Amino acid sequence: MSSRLIVSRRTLLTGAAGAATLAVAPALRSPAIAQNAPLKVGLMLPYTGTYAKLGKFIDDGFRLYVEQKGGKLGGREIAFVQVDDESKPEAATDNMNRLVGREKADVVIGTVHSGVAMAMVKVARDTKTLMIIPNAGANDATGPACAPNIFRSSFSNWQTTFPMGKVLADAGIKNVATITWRYTAGAEMIDAFAENFTKHGGKIAEKMTVPFPEVEFQALLTRVATLKPDAVFSFFAGGGAVKFVKDYAAAGLGKTIPLYGAGFLTDGTLPAQGDAANGIRTTLHYADNLDIPANIAFLKAFKDKTGNVGDIYAVQGYDAAALLDAGMTAVGGDDKQRDKMIAAMGAAKIDSPRGPLSFNKAHNPIQNIYLREVRNGRNEMISIAQKDVDDPARGCKLT
Numbered sequence: 001m002s003s004r005l006i007v008s009r010r011t012l013l014t015g016a017a018g019a020a021t022l023a024v025a026p027a028l029r030s031p032a033i034a035q036n037a038p039l040k041v042g043l044m045l046p047y048t049g050t051y052a053k054l055g056k057f058i059d060d061g062f063r064l065y066v067e068q069k070g071g072k073l074g075g076r077e078i079a080f081v082q083v084d085d086e087s088k089p090e091a092a093t094d095n096m097n098r099l100v101g102r103e104k105a106d107v108v109i110g111t112v113h114s115g116v117a118m119a120m121v122k123v124a125r126d127t128k129t130l131m132i133i134p135n136a137g138a139n140d141a142t143g144p145a146c147a148p149n150i151f152r153s154s155f156s157n158w159q160t161t162f163p164m165g166k167v168l169a170d171a172g173i174k175n176v177a178t179i180t181w182r183y184t185a186g187a188e189m190i191d192a193f194a195e196n197f198t199k200h201g202g203k204i205a206e207k208m209t210v211p212f213p214e215v216e217f218q219a220l221l222t223r224v225a226t227l228k229p230d231a232v233f234s235f236f237a238g239g240g241a242v243k244f245v246k247d248y249a250a251a252g253l254g255k256t257i258p259l260y261g262a263g264f265l266t267d268g269t270l271p272a273q274g275d276a277a278n279g280i281r282t283t284l285h286y287a288d289n290l291d292i293p294a295n296i297a298f299l300k301a302f303k304d305k306t307g308n309v310g311d312i313y314a315v316q317g318y319d320a321a322a323l324l325d326a327g328m329t330a331v332g333g334d335d336k337q338r339d340k341m342i343a344a345m346g347a348a349k350i351d352s353p354r355g356p357l358s359f360n361k362a363h364n365p366i367q368n369i370y371l372r373e374v375r376n377g378r379n380e381m382i383s384i385a386q387k388d389v390d391d392p393a394r395g396c397k398l399t
Contacts, residue, residue, distance in 0.1 A: 038079035039328070039335060042105030044095055044120065045134075047084040050213045050238045051112045053268060054313045055084075058134045060306050061317030062109060065325070068301070073321065074328025076335070081105055085116050087213070092119035100129050106335055107132065109320055112313075114138035114157070114184040121145050130335075130342075134320040135313060138184050142364035144395035148342050151363040153320040155285055156391040157188035161235070161262050163369045163386035164283040165196025168231065168260065175205050176260075177229040179220055179244075181236065182209040189235040189262045197233075205229045215243045221251045232257055237264035242272040249276035266374050268311045277374045285389075286312040286354045287370045287381035298353035315353045322350050362393035 043062070045055035059082075066078050081103045083095045092115070099105045100123060107130040111117050117136030124131040125147045133141055133150070137157035141150060168176065176197060180186030186209065194204050205227050208220045224232055232253070236244045241264065248259055263284020266277050288311075298318065302310035323345055330344030331337040350357040358366045371385040 036076070036333075038077035039073065039333075040079050040081060040104060040106045041324075042081050042083065042099035042103060042108040042110075044083045044085050044099060044108055044110030044116075046087045046112050046116075047082070049087050050240060051087050052238075054112050054135065054238055057268065057308070057311060057313040058109075058112070058317035058320075060308075061302070061310070061314035061319075062134070062321045063317075064302060064305060064314070065318045065321035067305075069325065072333075073325040074331065074333040076328055076333030085111050085113070087113040087116060089113065089115035089119055092116040093123060096120045096123040100124075100127050106130070107324060109134055109317075111136055114188075117141060118145065118184070121147075121150055124150060130338075132320045132323060134316045136185070137188070139188050139391070139394070142360075142362040142391060142393055142396060146362045146393065146396035146398050148363075148398065149338075151323060151345060151359070152365060153323050154316045154365065155367070156364050157185055158192040159364070159367075159389050159391045160264075160284055160369060161189045161193040161233075162196045163389060164233065164260065164262075164371075165193050165198075165202065166200050167283065167371055167385050168233070169197055169200035169202050173202065173230045175203050175230045177205045177208065177224055177227055177232050179208045179210075179217075179224075179232060179234040181212040181214070181240065183212040185237075186212070186235050190233070193233055193262075213240055215240050217244055217247045218251075221247060221253060224253055224257060225251070229257060231260055233260045234265060235262040237267075238269070241265050241269045245269070245273045245280065246276045254279070263312070263372065263379065266372075266379055268313055270374065270377050270379070280374045281382070282372050282379065283369050283385045284312060284372060284379070285365070285367045285369055286315055286379075287372045288378040289380045290353070290355065290370075292353075292355060294351045295353040310353070312354070319350055319352050319354075319357060322352070323348055326350070356388075360390050360393060361398055362391070362396040363398075364391045364393060366390045 047055050109132050112135045114136045121141050130149050133152040135154045137155050139156050178190045180190050259280050261282045263282040299310045326348035327341040327345040331341045355368045369385045369389045371382045372379040
């Protein structure tokens with residue numbers, strides 16, 4: 001078991017064990033490297049606040065993979081240092097500087113909130129610190145702000161919702177109202193959906209927003225009832241998603257105006273949403289019933305170790321560790337061989353619980369996006385909305 005350095009403001013419960021396979025040839029490991037000080041991995045995630053559950057599952061997923069590997073990646077012992085970012089962009093730069101400067105983290109894993117992530121990316125670029133983003137989908141991270149040392153094990157905001165535009169248009173839906181929080185993730189997910197929806201003949205009736213992390217939706221739901229669109233497309237996550245879905249159902253809108261969304265609307269939130277979520281269709285790079293060996297093994301290991309049912313957040317944390325393992329294995333645990341390590345990570349092909357996972361030149365995942373429907377308390381796959389979706393990485397000078 002690896003050592004842990006804790007600098008978070010609150011105690012975090014962590015979990016652990018699992019399996020994944022990498023299509024990366026292992027390099028010879030140097031005994032000298034194996035005896036070096038542990039590789040220090042900084043976990044900068046939300047352990048409190050709206051996204052606390054998401055942060056915990058990412059953390060659990062990452063540790064799950066590391067512990068399956070005996071507490072080592074590429075033969076190198078792993079030590080952890082944690083910071084609770086509380087989803088506060090205003091504190092992000094100081095928190096990241098603490099990890100990179102005072103705590104001297106060799107690699108940083110973070111985070112959930114897009115605004116926090118972009119502040120982290122700036123520090124990582126300036127200091128050339130290796131960073132893996134296990135959730136935040138801000139397009140700029142693998143767009144204009146892309147850098148050789150920045151990777152993402154999750155998604156871009158564009159990637160998850162662009163396919164839904166064609167799905168709704170193909171279903172004959174012509175007029176859609178959109179609702180989201182007024183921040184980067186919300187704007188980019190809605191814009192990607194609208195880009196593809198209007199491209200295929202659809203019309204956006206109105207784009208409605210509320211400030212993050214506000215959860216008072218009544219005025220917007222009244223507006224939806226007045227507009228009477230063919231459907232509503234939305235993005236919320238965590239506690240906000242729970243309240244939005246329940247309020248939408250309580251308003252009786254679901255009976256005449258179907259609710260669609262980015263997959264985070266119903267991912268990790270179904271137990272709290274209950275029957276209110278039934279029938280909601282979303283697009284995401286994961287579905288609970290993916291019947292593939294890697295997912296079956298992952299879900300069993302995660303449940304056995306943590307007592308919880310694994311979800312996409314846990315998968316993204318798990319795959320962040322698998323990606324780092326690909327790089328560390330290629331250099332025999334010697335992270336000072338930076339160029340070789342980064343090249344191996346960029347070329348990694350991971351047998352992920354979500355399905356085949358590889359990376360484009362901007363280091364954003366290339367992956368399937370699934371159409372799912374909430375049935376029996378699960379996000380069950382209906383079809384592959386779009387196969388091998390590759391973010392365009394607009395503005396990235398690496399491509």
